[in-house]
Amino acid sequence: MAKVAKKKPDPKQKALAKIKGLTIGDCTTFLDSIASDRDKAIAEMVELDDNGEFECDNYIVSEGDDNGAYVMGWRWVSFEDTPMSKICSCCHEEPTEKVVKMRDGTTDTLCETCLEDVTCPTEGCGAIEGTEKWGTVGDGFDGYCPSCADKREEAGVYGS
Secondary structure, three states, X not given: OOOOOOOOOOHHHHHHHOOOOOOHXXXXXXXXXXXXXXXXXXXXXXXXXXXXXXXXXXXXXXXXXXXXXXXXXEOOOOOOOOOOOOEOOOOOOOXXXXXXXXXXXXXXXXXXXXXXXXXXXXXXXXXXXXXXXOXXXXXXXXXXXXXXHHHHHHOOOOOO
């Protein structure tokens, strides 16, 4: 049997200890009620590995009236090829957390280098190619969004 090191309880643990009859089921029900949509989507992705195993943490068990018990555990879920990916969808190399909503409703996750490549360089514009702010008319020119490219052309930057 493993030896468990005793830790000094924090104030939250002391408060929970005062609630008579509190069960792990009460705690998980509460945590489920405040779970974000993202957390719920991640939980839906859980699959057992080839051996039907997952990693247990703290051996939290809820024994039922039937012949068995629920064991709380952890299972790694990869974000690869999902909208939650933290790898740049452009270069597929750089880790990032910058999510860009595209005008077609999809999202792209871009590293700073790739984001710079698709962002209008006009100071104060910040339009990103493929987004609502970039616009739907025209393709832009020289990396500028259509609106800024038109303004540059009107100012004679491109010549005639």
